[in-house]
Amino acid sequence: MTERIDVLKTYKLYIGGQFPRTESGRYYAVKNANGKLIANMCLASRKDFRDAVVAARSAFSGWSGKSAFNRSQILYRIAEMMESRRTQLIDELLLLGYKSVDANNEVSAAIDRMVYYAGWCDKYQQVFSSVNPVASPHFNFSVPEPTGVVAIVASQQSALIGLVSAIAPVIAGGNTCVVLAAEQLPLSAISFAEIIHSSDVPAGVVNILTGKVSELLKYFADHMDVNAVVTYQLTNQEMQLVKEKSALNVKRVVEYNAISWLDDTAQSPYFITDVQEIKTTWHPIETVAAGKSGY
Amino acid sequence: MAKSSKNIQPALKFNIKYAPAPESVSAASINEQYNLFINGKFEKPLSKKYFDTINPATEQKIASVAEAGTADVDKAVKAARAAYNGHWGKMPAKERAKYIFRIARMIQERAREFAIIESLDGGKPIRESRDIDIPLAANHFFYYAGWADKLNYAFPNRNVSPLGVAGQIIPWNFPLLMAAWKIAPALACGNTVVLKPAETTPLTALKLAELIQDCDLPPGVVNIITGAGETGAALVNHPDIDKIAFTGSTEVGKIIQRATANTHKKLTLELGGKAANIIFEDAPIDQAVEGIINGIYFNQGHVCCAGSRLFVQESVYKEVLQKLKDRIATLIVGNPLDKNTDVGAINSKQQLQTIQKYIAIGKKEGAEMFESSCALPNKGFFCRPTLFTNVAQSSRIAQEEIFGPVLAIQTFRTDDEVIEKANNTPYGLSAGVWTNKGSRIFNITTRLRAGVVWANTYNKFDPVSPFGGYKESGFGREGGLHGLNAYVK
Helix, strand or coil, rough: CCCCCCCCCCCEECCCEEECCCCCCCCCEEEECCCCCCEEEECCCHHHHHHHHHHHHHHHHHHCCCCCHHHHHHHHHHHHHHHHHHHHHHHHHHHHHCCCCHHHHHHHHHHHHHHHHHHCCCCHHHHHHCCCCCCEEEEEEEEEEECCCCEEEECCCCHHHHHHEEEEEEEECCCCCECCEEEEEEHHHHHHHHHHCCCCCCCCCCEEEECCCCCCCCCHCCCCCCHHHHHHHHEEEEEHHHHHHHHHHHHHHHEEECCCCCCHHCCCHHHHHHCCEEEEEEEEECCCCCCCCCC | CCHHHCCCCCCCCCCCCCCEEEEHHHCCCCCCCCCCECCCEECCCCCCEEEEECCCCCCCCEEEEECCCCCHHHHHHHHHHHHCCCCCCCCCCCHHHHHHHHHHHHHHHHHHHHHHHHHHHHHCCCHHHHHHHHHHHHHHHHHHHHHHHHHHHHHHCCCCCCCCCEEECCCCCCHCHHHHHHHHHHCCCCEEEEECCCCCCCCCHHHHHHHHHHHHCCCEEEEEEECCHHHHHHHHCCCCCCEEEECCCCCHHHCCCCCCCCCCCEEECCCCCCEEEEEECCHHHHHHHHHHHHHHHHHHHHCCCCCCEEEEEEEHHHHHHHHHHHHHHHCEECCCCCCCEEECCCCCCCHHHHHHHHHHHHHCCCCCCEECCCCCCCCCCCCCCEEEECCCCCCHHHHHHCCCCEEEEEEEECCHHHHHHCCCCCCCEEEEEEEECCHHHHHHHHHCCEEEEEEEEEECCCCCCCCCHHHHHHCCCECCHHHHHHHEC
16 A cells, blocks of 8 residues: 655745745745754745735724724634644644643643633723723723734744734734744744634734744834834843834833743733723813713 | 704605515424423423413413422522532633633524524514624623633732622513623622523523533533522522522512521612603704614613603704604514514513503503504504603603603703703613713713713613613622622622
8 A cells, every 4th residue: 555645734924814925935944853854934034024014004903993892702713713723733833842741731721821812802991991080070081002013023932822822912902913933933823823814813913924033123123114012032132122123113112031831920911901002081071050070 | 942943854754564574483493391400401390380481472372381499499509509619619710711602602603593582482573682682692601701710800909709609580671681691790700500580581591501501511500490489589588599689670679688688698689760861952863863762662661771761852852752753653563573573572461561551540640642553463462652741750650660662751951950850760770861062971971870871872782881770770780890799709
């Protein structure tokens, strides 16, 4: 009996709801511990990043304009899709050298994390908004609103859970994002893109690149149409670059360091509010007759 | 008052006839007989008694349903207690959440079946059960599912824990939705429940029991027992209940408050209402008329927050009244399963008699009645959309909750006058304000003694938005972050 030959998967980028190869035509090899090639990954370029920002910006008004309830349903749908592709996600972690039990735990934690943030979509506003009892006759209230396009440098030490934990709070809050996956652990990122793609998430809300932090970091930080940069576990030198470049258009810089990904401390609504603005609205209250002076 | 001389548009000629568009009942499966849902199984009642539930639009029997006696109530409470002390109480919150998400998803999947049965059993138009009751019920579970593992964020600086076993009694006007309002926050906070639906509308709660079984919810976490007032009393008086949540009449609410007075039981009550719907002269009149219609004729007026008292500023009174009468003439009253129907069947013969009693009182007290001229079906319990003008503030139809499609209209001149009249009621569940002026909205809303105030809209509900009353409309809130408070200590 002849042995069946496997069909190998081509890993590409995820930009604007499509899976293009890098415009640069470049690649880098990901190998396992024995030095065997696992996949050729796209080595994303500055132009790929810029295309991704354009896609994220054009998706922003639609995504941030959806009802919180709708975003909640969509994030939950992502979790459903992750659960149904559980085996694929585990297999890819095994390919990268994970132990079976670790792979299982990481995938379970990643799915639960998505459910966790699905729940927050229509709740963080209730926790972090306020009605402000100003002294003048005004109804005055403050609510969080998404900051816009968020560039994320995902943890370089985590294949799946780090990526999911970085993306979920950003989109739960109505932002769109461009994410640089872990350079040496990139397979799960592209499979996660396929999950996003089949989960009712509008094109452009999540864009995922594979490539080198050393090459792309400065572009993440100095792009004029990016509103915030979120980084995980970068060196002091790298952070200095990010902070300096971010001053160009006053980006919000959010820096996370050591995180125990599987732990509950790796999730909280503060990951959402870190990329939110606060908007305060004043509205007069008529004081004729016996009207009260405020709320 | 410049608008008093404004020409009032002639009555709308509206002669369109709609072809019947009945929803098919074949998408719903209903058993001939239902038992009590206790400890994850459908159990025959120890009482050995059953009662019929009928279709109020045809007066035909749909199914027979078990009547839970004291021993059955005890069995259900024991099952709930065992589940609370056992697996449910020990389950991590995020796993609890997943069960509640499952319930939400499965209601979405079976939405059409639920909608059909809701309209069959309760008489409400299929358009409402399909577009409002069932989606809101699913969304309520979805919303509270997400809270299960986030309770510490809802109660700053408090480490909350569940109460234990909750006894929940719900009315017949929004059967599945009220079940969702009760069960979802209770489970999210880690309690177990015994729920009693109303005796005229038990079927969607029993379908929910089947669904909960299919979700593999651990046995005893949700128990659903059917019966009338005596069953409810047995539940309220059971010594091993930690919490009573009741939605229904103020009269019964007071009995329950007395019954639980000397116990450890925590209590929330969502009771009657007599909401003021206030139309100022600068209101967008056409929208306001739609809001008035929706406020009082939605769900045949079987709504505790119905805008049953209309206050119109004198300068626009004629215009509003004419438009209201014209609009009432276009309402389609009849078969609840017809997708064109606006006003369905009155829920029960008893309720129809109550409404008719109040219509007679209104006439006797000197108010002027107007009703739609529509034809009513020969069978079933129906009532024409009705309004009264020349209503005195002291009139019983302006003071007491009718719970039917009957609107009492009064006029006013000044803000202070209308606030005085609107607040002059023992109730305080909801109110409506219609004006184009934002600053006036907030002036009025701050002064209305009511738990929910709708501005330039009416009868809006959302899982994230708390609902509940002031004064004799009860206490406690359901929905939103505040709704969690009823189920934790």
